[in-house]
Amino acid sequence: MCETCGCNITPGNEHLARRKNALGGDAVTVLKNLLSENDRAAAHNREHFDRHGVLALNLMSAPGSGKTLLLEASIEALKNEFRIGVIEGDLETENDAARIRAKGVPAVQITTGTACHLDAHMVHDALHHLKLADIDILFIENVGNLVCPASFDLGQHRNIALLSVTEGDDKPAKYPVMFRAADLVLLTKTDLLPVMDDFDPARAEHCLRQLANPAPALRLSAKKKDGLDAWFDWLRREVAGQRERAKRGQTLRPAIQPDGARMHAETGAHHSIPPASGNHYRYRQV
Amino acid sequence: MHELSVCQALIGQIEDIARQHRATAVRRVSVRLGPLSGVEPDLLSQAFSLASAGTVAQNSRLEIERLPIRVRCESCGAETAAEPNKLVCGECGDWHTRLLSGDEMVLASVELIQNGECGVRNENR
Incomplete structure (x- = not known):
């Protein structure tokens, strides 16, 4: 039973928890x-991924930093090597999912309406x-937002x-909350570096280390x-690692976990998830 | 921005606890937040009055305890205070540190009111 959250309070021990x-x-x-x-819903999603040997990657960035273009280029290069699936998160439009589907891989678009982020219930419904x-690799392209x-x-998993x-570097x-949580940082659009001469990749990496984050910066x-x-090699290593873990019945969480996921990590007691309350978002499929 | 989502989750938890303890209302809700939780205390307070309206937590007081950032250096072992964007060791300056506190967003306790203690009724029950 869970000893940290109060969910184990019964009529028998209630007097101990109340004063x-x-x-x-x-x-x-x-x-x-x-x-x-x-x-809890996130742990449930992770069980789904692990049961099927899927590596699930959460892509986060500001709007317009090149998440979808990176996915298009990655699918083109790797589609004969890995089976790829994509969940797209945006406030509105089906545009990004359509771009991914045009590359011949399944994509589910979650349109969040006004919500500024994806949550575990939305992803569960999309699954x-x-x-x-x-699917070998599931990319979850989060809503463009650094907060x-x-x-x-x-x-x-990552x-x-x-x-x-x-x-800006x-x-x-x-x-810091976003970049502290990154297991991998990708400095994108480097072809523009000659004209963006005030962006110093070394300074960006220094800022990352100041967050005590050892993540590679490619x-x-x-x-x-x-x-x-280098990005594809990172993906290959992660897929291999996920397959190894799946064989041994183990799982992996991002290096930095939200507080509650850590607190409940060892209990393994929660397998069911309640229905999401008030689904304001929509999701569409191919 | 996402504080309303966080707050709705908080209200859900409070409602469960109140139901579990057959409470009719909530007097006080105590939350602990660290600067690295990504949740702004002031925005959470604003969202709380919105999200609690019409629930068992309506008219309750939200108290937010702000926790400091503390890190332990993996090189020299010192435990020091740190800033959200500068989580390096305060003694030797090394960035190989482990966070001891500062990313919490925890519901610490809820003070419940039993039937008839005050005028607030839980209309959800």
Whole structure:
């Protein structure tokens, strides 16, 4: 049973968890992550991925830093090597999913309406529209936003943060919560470096290390197909690692986990997820 | 921006706890936040009054305890304070540190009111 969150309180032990306060009310100690429902759903998603040997990667960045173009270039190069699936998150439009489908791989578009991030329930619903048994790598392209997506575990195995050279090399210092959570940082649009001479890749990497983050920082241009090999090698290593773990019945979480996922990591007690309340988002399939 | 989502999840938890303890209302909600949680305390407070309206937590007081950032250096072993975008060792300056505190977003406790203690009724039950 879970000892940290209060879910094990029964009529028999309730008196231990409650105490009268000065005003006569009952104070209940909870010590539970604010997003524990999301974390539970994320753990459930991760079980789905692991059962099917799928490597799930969460791509996060500011809008327009080249997530979809990177996916297009990666699908072109790797589609005979890996079976790829994509979940696209945007506030509106089907555009990105259409671009991915044009490359011949399944894509589910989640349109969040006004929500600024994907959460684990949205991803879970989207998974019903994908055949996980036919997928080796699932890319989850989060809503373009350097703030909110970092707080929501989706069930992914790795977090990837993109930083384009047009954005400024101090972005990791300005958005520490996001870049601290990255297992891999991709400096994108490096073909523009000659004209973006105020962007210093070494300074971007320095800002990343100031967050105590040892993540590799790879430089690439998806448009000019430059520097992609190191990214593909990283993917190959991660797929191999995921297959090994699947064989041994193990799983992997991003290096930096939201608080609640850590608190509940060892219990393994939560397998069911409640229905998402108030589905304001929509998702569409091929 | 996402504080309303976080707050709705918080209200859901409070409602569960109130139901579990057969409480009719909530007097006080205590939350602990670290600067690296990605949740802004002031925005959470604003969202709380919106999200709690019409629930068992309506009229309750949200208290937010702001936790400091502390890191432990893996090189020299020192435990020091740090800034959100500068999580390096305060003693030797090495960036190989481990976060001891500062990324929390935890519901610490809920103070419940039993039937008849105050005028607030839980209309969800």
